[in-house]
Structures are given as C-alpha cells and as structure tokens.
Amino acid sequence: MRECFMMRFCKFFLLFCFSALITSAQAEAQDQKQLFLKLNQYYVFTPESYYINNDNRFMVPLRVVDDLIGADVVFNKETKTAEITFSDQEVKFTSDSNKVTINNTPFSMNTKVAYNEKTETLFIPVYILINTFNLNVQWNHTWKQLDINDERIMESKGIPDLKGSDVWRSKVSNANAFRMVHYALRKVHEEEMFTRMQIEFTAENITGYYIHEGKEDIHYWIKLNNSFCAETDTKEQRPRPYVKAKEITKKVIPFDINKGDALNYIVIWPRTV
CATH class of the missing domain: 3.30.457.10 (Copper amine oxidase-like, N-terminal domain)
Known part of the structure; x- marks a missing residue:
C-alpha cells in the first residue's frame, strides 16, 4: 500500500513541479x-x-x-x-x-x-x-x-520508415550533443506547381568539449502528406567543421512542397557520429 501511495505522490509531485x-x-x-x-x-x-x-x-x-x-x-x-x-x-x-x-x-x-x-x-x-x-x-x-x-513514443505510422532511411543511426556516438536554440519555418516563394520552403535553425554544442571535424551530424526528416525528405546520409555531402564547446551552429534547409501536398511535421536529431 505504501509503495502505491508513494508512486502516486511522486507522480503528483512531478506534475506539480512541471506546472510550477x-x-x-x-x-x-x-x-x-x-x-x-x-x-x-x-x-x-x-x-x-x-x-x-x-x-x-x-x-x-x-x-x-x-x-x-x-x-x-x-x-x-x-x-x-x-x-x-x-x-x-x-x-x-x-x-x-x-x-x-x-x-x-x-x-x-x-x-x-x-x-x-x-x-x-x-x-x-x-x-x-x-x-x-x-x-x-x-x-x-x-x-x-x-x-x-518513453520507449512507447515515436514508433507509429511513418516514423519507422524515417528511422530506416537513416544509415548512420548505428554509428551515433552522442544522441544529445546539441540543443536547439532557435527554429523558423519560412515560405521562400511560390511557383505554379510547388512552394519553396526553408527551415532555419541554430543549435548549441552542449557536450562540454570540442566536436571534431566530420563528427557533427544534425540529422533531419521532413514529413509531407505524400512523401518525406531527409538529409542524404553520406558524410561527404556537406562540410562538417569542428564545433567548439557551447558554440552555436546555424543550418538552413530548403525543401519543396508540391501542389496538393502539405507539411505534416519536421524532426531534427542533433547528434554526433
């Protein structure tokens, strides 16, 4: 009985702290x-x-x-x-x-x-x-x-497909190497058959140490109604300079939404490999 009471109390206390x-x-x-x-x-x-x-x-x-x-x-x-x-x-x-x-x-x-x-x-x-x-x-x-x-979340619908497209997933050395500082979604321009969009975000190195050249791997998935796009998982595709401790790095990611399609969500995994 005490164990059940303590579990309820701890849960209530956590929610109280979160609310506070x-x-x-x-x-x-x-x-x-x-x-x-x-x-x-x-x-x-x-x-x-x-x-x-x-x-x-x-x-x-x-x-x-x-x-x-x-x-x-x-x-x-x-x-x-x-x-x-x-x-x-x-x-x-x-x-x-x-x-x-x-x-x-x-x-x-x-x-x-x-x-x-x-x-x-x-x-x-x-x-x-x-x-x-x-x-x-x-x-x-x-x-x-x-x-x-929670191990129960991020496992539904198209999420396993997104994870399956990530060939560097097994090589991740620090899954929480960065924290997001700023994020913005912008419409760049609109064409007859598609709309050009752009994600802009900054992330801070919170590892406490230098991230060596080639190790930064801020990965993303963009899920649309009818498709998804992600960073090409070849490390040579873009420069990956070293990142100092507490340094803030900026990323700009353009993508297109075809006519009749729509954006569902964007997932960003700021990590190192």
Missing part, C-alpha cells in the same frame, strides 16, 4: 522565448507552433499526439471533439471546454482546449496526456524545453 515551472516561465512577462518539444532524442516541429496559454499550460496541436507520440486519435471536425487512446487509456476532449473524460470518468481541467479556425487545428494541454499516459517528463525552464522520454 511553467507558471514561473509565464510569470516572467511571457518573454515570448521560443518553446521546444523533444520526444526522446528528437526535436519535433509542426506547422502550428506550441504555446503556453493564459492558464500557464503548455499547448500542443493534436497532430503531435497522433503522428509523433503515436496515440490513436479520432477527431470529429463538426463537433470539434477528439478521442485519444494510448496504452489502453482513453481521453476525450471538446474544443473550448474544460471538461475531459478519462476512461469514461468525467473530470474538470484548470484550462480549456482551444481550436484554431484558420488552421483547423485542435490544441490540447499536454499535462493531461502526461498524467493519463504516465509519460516521463522534464521541463527545462532556461531553455523553454519540454522533454518527454
């Missing part, structure tokens, strides 16, 4: 510093930005839960409701409501689900998923980064 840290971040006048979401060793980005709402809750678009965390998601566009199932746990959300149903039991949240009419995107508070699905989480207040680590 988010509150602290919000209290600093909402400095607008960019938020980052890291699932295991992968930084993930969607066309819709994450944000902290007025109730100090980290909000994520539904596609993160479906495509990346790997839950089964049923979304009703007419009623703006979502049913999420993961590891035999079920959560039901409704837009603009603080009511949530977890395993057929109704609860009240201290925030509301939001719906963006322009992008037709449902945003949900991630803490409900952390609690219900018992996910391991760490919030870095300085970096404004939420880390979710």
